[in-house]
Amino acid sequence: MDIFVLIKQVPDQGAKAGINADGTIDRAKARRMLNPFDRYALQAALHTRRTYGGRVTAITMGPPPAIEILYEAIAHGVDQAILLSDRRLAASDTLATAYALFKVVRYAGPFDLVFCGLQTTDGDTAQVGPQLAERLQVPQVTYCEDFEIEENTALLARRVIEGGAQSVRCPLPAVVTVANSYERLAYKTLRGAQRVQQLQRDEAERRRAIRTVTLDDIEADPARCGLKGSPTIVAATEKVGEIGGHCTFYQGKAAAQLVSDVLTAEIIAPDLVKR
Helix, strand or coil: CEEEEECCEEECCCCCCCECCCCCECCCCCCEEECCCHHHHHHHHHHHHHHHCCEEEEEEECCHHHHHHHHHHHHHCCCEEEEECCHHHCCCCHHHHHHHHHHHHHHHCCCCEEEEECCCCCCCCCCHHHHHHHHHCCCEEEEEEEEEEECCCEEEEEEEECCEEEEEEEECCEEEEECCCCCCCCCCCHHHHHHHHHHHHCHHHHHHHEEEECCCCCCCCHHHCCCCCCCCCCCCCCCCCCCCCCCCCCCCCCHHHHHHHHHHCCCCCHHHHHC
16 A cells, blocks of 8 residues: 655644744744644554555655654654655745645655645644545545545545544545654664664765655745645734732631622622622
8 A cells, every 4th residue: 555644843832932023933943743643644654555555655744853853754664755845835824834734645646545634733623635525526534533444445434523422434545644643663673763763974865765756846836835725824812911810719617608609709790799
């Protein structure tokens, strides 16, 4: 099976990141990490190869430092990787991102499954996976938490829905967004770590294992990428301050005091006191 997994480098949630004048995150100054939701997608891709055979290709879109997460994916066991890096991709919204990823997936070749994380921690839209499936004109299974493949032709999946789960079946190829109730990403392998060290020492070998491509290479229209191709923009950003207030603890047999304080508290509306 030909298995693709889309991953993204995002600002570290525990580190402070600045904001550019146009309202976008200053990624050059932010500490970087693999998007936590993509770790489940990576595990799903590796599980598929281990169970059904095939090859896993990790794909990411970002500036040159994004190669770091491709090294991480290789350390976990993926076979090869593609980095789509082009200055004209800067400030892409989900529509422009899905278009660029559509073009790079087409460039990468035929596929049976494309795995994505549910969403990213820097955008939280959960839109790119479904938009990609629509562009590829293949079925999509979102919020997938378990699956199996039937005779390499169909996907049988359980997806999370409000209040329970839903069982679905769809033909391959397909796009799957993996829920964070799926298996956690396994530890990096010794063989994978050794391979990363080799790639970092041998540039020729690295170029074979990790292809770096531009919009021209994948024949993408620059007018549909980046800020130019993004119909949505960040109009303004602001820092939300901490909410003030205080908390009083009542312990033991303090119920009477609690009731008295509630009835006399100025913050309680008169109609609530009457109740």
